[in-house]
Amino acid sequence: MERKLAPSILSCDFTKLGEQVAETEQAGTQYLHIDVMDGLFVPSISFGMPIIKSLRPKSNLVFDVHLMVENPERYIEEFAACGADIITVHAEATRHLDRALEMIRLCGKKAAVALNPSTPLCVLDHVLDRLDMILLMSVNPGFGGQKYIPCMTDKIRQLRSKLEQEGRHIDIEVDGGINMSTLDQVLEAGANVIVAGSAVFGKGDIAANTRAFLEAFEK
Ligand code: DX5
Ligand code: ZN
Numbered sequence: 001m002e003r004k005l006a007p008s009i010l011s012c013d014f015t016k017l018g019e020q021v022a023e024t025e026q027a028g029t030q031y032l033h034i035d036v037m038d039g040l041f042v043p044s045i046s047f048g049m050p051i052i053k054s055l056r057p058k059s060n061l062v063f064d065v066h067l068m069v070e071n072p073e074r075y076i077e078e079f080a081a082c083g084a085d086i087i088t089v090h091a092e093a094t095r096h097l098d099r100a101l102e103m104i105r106l107c108g109k110k111a112a113v114a115l116n117p118s119t120p121l122c123v124l125d126h127v128l129d130r131l132d133m134i135l136l137m138s139v140n141p142g143f144g145g146q147k148y149i150p151c152m153t154d155k156i157r158q159l160r161s162k163l164e165q166e167g168r169h170i171d172i173e174v175d176g177g178i179n180m181s182t183l184d185q186v187l188e189a190g191a192n193v194i195v196a197g198s199a200v201f202g203k204g205d206i207a208a209n210t211r212a213f214l215e216a217f218e219k
Contacts, residue, residue, distance in 0.1 A: 001171060001192040003217040005210065006031035006064050008175075008197030010046060010144045017051070018058050020206055025061055027210035032061040033175070033195045034084075035144075038069040041093050042142035049082045056083030064193075066114060066175065068141050069093060073100045080107035088112035088135050088173075091123045101130040112173070116141065117149050121159055131170050133193065134159065138186070139176030144197040148177030153185045160190025183216055 007029055012020045021032060034052060039045040052063065065084040069075060072089040073096065079087055087104045091113050094100050104111035112133035113124060117140060124134060136156055139146035156172060163170050173193035174186045183194065194217075200209045 001169065003187070004030040004062075004171075004193045005200075005213045005217070006033035006173065006193055006195045007200040007210065008033040008035055008144065008195050009051075009201070010035045011197035011201040013201075018055070020201060021055060021059055021061070023206040024200060024210045025059055027207035028214050029200075029210050030062060031064045031086075031193065032059065033197070034063055034065045035197075036065060036067050036069060036079075037142065040070045041090065042068045044142050049078055052079070052084065053082040062086065064088070064173075066135065066195075067093075068114075073103055076100065076103045077107060080104070080109050084109055086110040086112055086133060088114050088133070090114045090116070090141075091119060092116055097123075098127055098130065101127055105130065112171075114141075114175070117152060117155075121155065121162070124159075128166070128168060128170070133171040133173055135173040135175055135195075136191070137176055138174050138178070138182075141176070145202065146177055148182040153189045156186055156189035156191050180212060180216070183213070187217070 007024045037044045037046040062085045064086045066088045087109050089100045101111045110132040114135035138152040171193050172191045174191040175195035178196050179199040
């Protein structure tokens with residue numbers, strides 16, 4: 001599966017949001033990961049539609065919107081309208097996962113499910129036909145800059161092997177604690193969409209950080 005980098009704007013300096021997104025875009029990233037937090041599904045509140053709307057005309061990146069929001073079906077149409085390309089809902093956040101995924105498709109967007117670290121893969125069993133991507137959280141959602149949970153590597157491997165056995169070409173995105181030291185193991189296990197917040201925007205040069213990931217993808 002083709003590898004993509006999805007820098008998470010949660011770690012941006014918000015006074016320079018447009019410039020920092022342009023820096024990673026010019027350095028060659030493919031996706032932009034946008035973490036929406038509601039203060040209920042996760043403890044923090046981040047940002048919502050106005051930020052996405054204002055970034056949309058400034059960027060050609062694929063907007064990968066990760067909804068850490070209770071009952072996300074309330075907002076799917078709005079996120080689709082303000083510029084999301086991929087919409088990810090958490091399996092734990094909705095009683096009606098199948099319906100939420102159908103709504104995303106009806107809006108003409110790519111649909112994905114996210115699983116918290118402790119959520120078993122079997123919750124995906126009856127929705128695989130509806131999915132373009134599966135996001136495996138490798139930290140507990142809510143904050144950037146946390147440490148990768150090592151046993152998530154096995155979870156990625158199990159999911160990739162299940163998808164391969166069934167002949168399904170579904171992207172596996174991994175989110176949380178990915179940096180130059182944890183990257184190889186998640187790639188090797190079969191993840192192909194890599195979220196990186198602090199490792200791209202947190203410190204150092206954004207373009208150089210972006211290129212380091214893209215170069216590591218080629219190895
Ligand atoms: C955490 C978010 C992540 C976060 C990742 O709840 O979903 O996307 O920005 O940040 P890092 O890469 O710093 O762990
Ligand atoms: Zn995220």
